[in-house]
Amino acid sequence: MNSSLAQDVPLSWYLLLSALLFTLGVVGFLIKRNLITVFMSIELMLNAVNLSFVTFAHEWHAVKGQIFVFFVMMVAAAEAAVGLAIIIAVFRARATLAVDRIDLMKL
């Protein structure tokens, strides 16, 4: 737990990395057209948040943050399973994965 690497790297770096990854995820979500890429961006955002969680948990010696990360990972795994199944079903039905063209529910 108290590895030298973790002690050498300052807290702000972790947080900066987390913010960077989250921003990347947001930008990817906003600009990418492919459903799988959008999906991956969401995963990236989740993992960025996870990184913040473990960082603070480590910093303040609070185990709650670490437990929360497990919850997030679990939900993300379930989400990945359901999401990929949906993506496959969409592709079979529409033969495309472009988000702008999957708009049947729009008025």
Next chain:
Amino acid sequence: MNVADTMNAPLHLWLIPLLPFAGFLFNGILGRGMPKWLVTTFALLAPLGAFLAVVWAAWGAWPGPAAYGFPYIETCSHPWIDIGAVHVDFSFVLDQLSLVMLLVVTGVGFLIHAYSVGYMKHEEGYARYFSYLNLFLFFMTVLVLAGNALLMFVGWEGVGLASYLLIGFYFQKTSAANAGKKAFIVNRIGDFGFLIGMFLLIANFGTLTFSEIAAKLAYPGWQGGVVTVIALCLLLGAAGKSAQLPLYIWLPDAMEGPTPVSALIHAATMVTAGVYMIARTHVLFDHSPFALGVVAVVGAATALFAATIGLVQNDIKRVLAYSTISQLGYMFLGCGVAAYSAAIFHLMTHAFFKALLFLAAGSVIHAIGGEQDLRKMGGLWKKLPVTFAVTTVGVLAIAGFFPFAGFYSKDAILYAAFVQGGGGRVLWFVGLVTALLTSFYMFRLWYLAFLGKPRDPDAHPHESPLSMLAPLVILALLSIGGGWIGIERSAGWINMERFSDYLAPVLGTKAADAGTAQLELILSALAVAVAALGWLIAYLFYREKSELPVRSAAALPGGYKLLANKYYVDEFYGATVVKPLLAISTYFLGWVVDTGLLGGAAWLLGGIATFAGALLQRWQSGNIRSYAAWLAAGAAAVLIFLVVPWPAVLAGLSAIHLGGAGH
């Protein structure tokens, strides 16, 4: 009395209104799908139960060692309404006055319910009819039992509602629907007076309870002034309900309802509510001679006015309607000369004989298939012997022949007017002339309908069923003997005052009048002579020389036309009240206020909402990524708002600004 007394209340006054209400609920909600015999059973049990409850109450209050003293007060809710300094209890009061009224209302009411079973047998809406009738009885008993003006007003409005529903019972007929509306609206004008009167009572006495008002009026200093105003407001209410000048116009039209309704509501009970109300609040009138005089003049004028119209009407029910207005005028005249007990006496006997006459007219109409025109009747006595016999009793009673009921009560009122002296003599004379006219038009009806030759050869009249004849016979017996309860043999001379002596604790004892027994005898003889004269003229006109009516109408064309058109009062009101109101409603309220102001405001609000919606609609593009972008931007905004140390930043900014200004 107070709340504690109601704990061991043995009289159960609450049953009296509640039973008809239960009948109303049953027949009103479930009656449509029920078999007819069940509807009939409930419809008849309700008024019968109420009548028995009244008899039970009367029994409990009968003079004796275990008697409950009058007034007997039963408070159902204490307080009922409690706002500021005003306390109103939901309390019923049984005293001599309300007991007499209740016996009349529930007794005659039950008879008319029973009669209706036969009369309405083949009509649509059988259960609806009886539910309305029961509802009427509920409100009427509340009105009579009420211990304060507000509760009385509840019953007052309720009977108006029941009256409206029953006048418009045949609502498919435009004339019936319009007559219902007319009755309701004209009554509202009267109710307005009643309401203002109540407000003034609260403002000046701080109470609406009759006994408390009487107690406060007992202090010296209350005379005329505001008491006059209150009494006149109440008189307006009474004039609306009891069809007095100038608000009588709804009653003739109310004859559009089924005939038993005309008998119960528009002759025997509801229309007498105004008289009852004046008697109930008589202390106010006693403290205002002016208001009392107005009551007397209104009553006498109405009596004469309606009687003259009644002379030339050809619809059998309309003749009776104008006769009702006229007789109500008598009651008001009685109240106006402070002979309240005489007015209540006449109210009671009138309930008997007018209900009888209406029901007999219903029997005639029923027998000849719905015809109401007197000119098409005639010679019915052979075919309808029972109806003929009871009508004869009714006609003799209303004309005031000895010893029928009407003789005693009418005589009591005329005597009270005469002994008042001065203006009372004029009122007495008007009453006497009215008695002549009454006798004439009632015998005219009698001759036209029952005697002579049948004028309509196609009619095949048949006598009514027993369920209709039995109430008629009972009412006929009451019309004969109803007046005798006022007689008592005492000290070797016949005392005619027993009825007013009985009511004296409520209505007050009259000051000893200047009249003597001889005077009373002379006046009575004169009244009977006048009635006989009316009969004689009717005999000459409609039996002996049947060309006389036509000839006299031709001799006075203007007068006849005036009477036949009922003095053009409806036309006058139409031109002076209805038309201007309609014009204001159509043009000002309809166009300017409704279409212009309200419609415009609604249009404006709608327009703003539509415009704003059109603007905001662009935001809701349906593109998921634009939503996500807005979400991210919002999150960023919140973050900036939270993270940036605003006070320091603002301080820095102002420092720069000030620094710049300083150089």
